[in-house]
Amino acid sequence: MSSFGVKVWCAVVLVVIVGELPMSTDAQASGLDPSFYKNTCPNVHSIVREVIRNVSKTDPRMLGSLIRLHFHDCFVQGCDASILLNDTKTIASEQSAPPNSNSIRGLDVVNKIKTEVEKACPGVVSCADILALAAEISSVLGQGPDWKVPLGRRDSTTANKTLAGLNLPDKASINSAQPDPNLNTTYLQQLRSICPKNGPGNALTNLDSSTPDKFDKNYYSNLQIRKGLLQSDQELFSTPGAETVSIVNKFSSDENAFFEAFKASMIKMGNIGVITGNKGEIRKQCNFVNTQSIELGLGLYNSEDGMGSIFFMENGDGDPYNKGGGDEDRGPCPIETV
Numbered sequence: 001m002s003s004f005g006v007k008v009w010c011a012v013v014l015v016v017i018v019g020e021l022p023m024s025t026d027a028q029a030s031g032l033d034p035s036f037y038k039n040t041c042p043n044v045h046s047i048v049r050e051v052i053r054n055v056s057k058t059d060p061r062m063l064g065s066l067i068r069l070h071f072h073d074c075f076v077q078g079c080d081a082s083i084l085l086n087d088t089k090t091i092a093s094e095q096s097a098p099p100n101s102n103s104i105r106g107l108d109v110v111n112k113i114k115t116e117v118e119k120a121c122p123g124v125v126s127c128a129d130i131l132a133l134a135a136e137i138s139s140v141l142g143q144g145p146d147w148k149v150p151l152g153r154r155d156s157t158t159a160n161k162t163l164a165g166l167n168l169p170d171k172a173s174i175n176s177a178q179p180d181p182n183l184n185t186t187y188l189q190q191l192r193s194i195c196p197k198n199g200p201g202n203a204l205t206n207l208d209s210s211t212p213d214k215f216d217k218n219y220y221s222n223l224q225i226r227k228g229l230l231q232s233d234q235e236l237f238s239t240p241g242a243e244t245v246s247i248v249n250k251f252s253s254d255e256n257a258f259f260e261a262f263k264a265s266m267i268k269m270g271n272i273g274v275i276t277g278n279k280g281e282i283r284k285q286c287n288f289v290n291t292q293s294i295e296l297g298l299g300l301y302n303s304e305d306g307m308g309s310i311f312f313m314e315n316g317d318g319d320p321y322n323k324g325g326g327d328e329d330r331g332p333c334p335i336e337t338v
Helices: 006-017 044-058 062-077 107-120 127-141 161-167 171-175 185-194 218-224 231-238 244-253 255-269 290-296
Strands: 300-302 307-309
Touching: 044 062, 044 107, 044 127, 062 107, 062 127, 062 161, 062 255, 107 127, 127 255, 218 231, 218 244, 231 244, 244 255
Parallel strands: none
Antiparallel strands: none
């Protein structure tokens, strides 16, 4: 399931299992409710699903990228869509923090979703809730578990680039990983042929070599046969006496157990530091706070005549707003020939 960024997914599950989430994450206590938009935007789930379904037809990796985007949002200053904010005179974007730069993907897809949601329900659904819904829908479209997404988050008016650099795994640490001595020798040779010593360092390979485009338990099964692409992954199983060995064994033999743990972890993570009530705002355009959207003439949808007007600013490579566009869910030459 490399297309689903299993490295991140596994990390989320394990964080919850060992009880290390840093704050209260109870949905009811946070004021969230799966039926929050029942009267104000009843079709929001189907709208989000349709956009993602169409995108995934030509880019199946996007499913994992959207889940990872939700993860990278929640673990900075809470699930508040702060990761979507672009650089402005008053905001230093989290998108350019080392763990996100040239790595995160899906910002343009979120903008497409927001445009369609605004057509149906102007000024109602937050970008933070769109990220949470997109993660669940991506899991389902990848043949993974489904869950009732607690809704009612509001969007932040700030971002924290510094915190993003501290709270998220740095891509550089993945790129510089050394071969695990327990790695399957045939698999290691395959990796060395893909990423030769002194090569350009930009080759890609799947995190899961068995079912790269499917959400399943094979990530854990691969660790048991010593085919974990990244050393940090393989050590979950290969480290003698590690508590994670029993978790790998359980999830490898019982996919339902993995799915249930993943569902619980995603719901719990999705409630970190949420903004509700009258705090924050419902952004009209996900990349800018509302005052800036008005100043720039962005994301203003006219619901009276049914005509939408969204102006996109490109980052220089034809990708609207997307400062990411990297290959976070595939291993960029983490194995060096020794």
